[in-house]
Amino acid sequence: MKNCIKWVQRVGCVVATCVLLSQAAFAQEAATAKTKSGAKVDTDRKIEALDMLTVNVFGEEEFSGTNNSGLELRVSSTGEVTLYLLGSVEVAGKTPAEAERHIRDLLKKDYIIDPHVLVLVKTYRISNVTVMGQVGSPGLIDLPAERRLDILSGIAQAGGFTKLARTSRIDLTRAGVTQTYDLDKLKRETNQAKKIWLSPDDLIYVHESAF
Numbered sequence: 216m217k218n219c220i221k222w223v224q225r226v227g228c229v230v231a232t233c234v235l236l237s238q239a240a241f242a243q244e245a246a247t248a249k250t251k252s253g254a255k256v257d258t259d260r261k262i263e264a265l266d267m268l269t270v271n272v273f274g275e276e277e278f279s280g281t282n283n284s285g286l287e288l289r290v291s292s293t294g295e296v297t298l299y300l301l302g303s304v305e306v307a308g309k310t311p312a313e314a315e316r317h318i319r320d321l322l323k324k325d326y327i328i329d330p331h332v333l334v335l336v337k338t339y340r341i342s343n344v345t346v347m348g349q350v351g352s353p354g355l356i357d358l359p360a361e362r363r364l365d366i367l368s369g370i371a372q373a374g375g376f377t378k379l380a381r382t383s384r385i386d387l388t389r390a391g392v393t394q395t396y397d398l399d400k401l402k403r404e405t406n407q408a409k410k411i412w413l414s415p416d417d418l419i420y421v422h423e424s425a426f
Contacts, residue, residue, distance in 0.1 A: 265340040273331035342415035346373035349380035388418040
């Protein structure tokens, strides 16, 4: 009987070790996937409607697929993905890490004891910002998927300021709300958290100098 118990314990240890090794390999694959492109991925960039995600719950075939590579899901126009057991889950406005925690908490609540969740953004939707007024090349500029873009960099992409630009009055309109900024104050700001980062569909307008 004692030998039997020892045998069961050994088998349990082997299984646990295999699971841990599998999870480590899984995490390594995820890290590789995040950096495979060679670009510096901005992990603070939030998920948006129409992004393509890879969602994986390790060890759960309904989530991970037969080859354990995860499910490719398009974020709906309302910012949700549809998942097995959970139905519609809101992910837009969250970083991938925040989406992972959100899905994990929902699964832990009623379905899976200790789910291991991975969320990757496979492709970002193409996002634009409009830059108008006294800039060299007014029009649309693209927001890069791999990094954030601040308001000054956005203006630079639009050809920079013209000689007639009133740099003390730069309007940024987002979701119908307009705020005005001053170039000198923007240039002095070194705190990354306080920089004016652009979001999809923002409108920048550089006013003309009065004289």
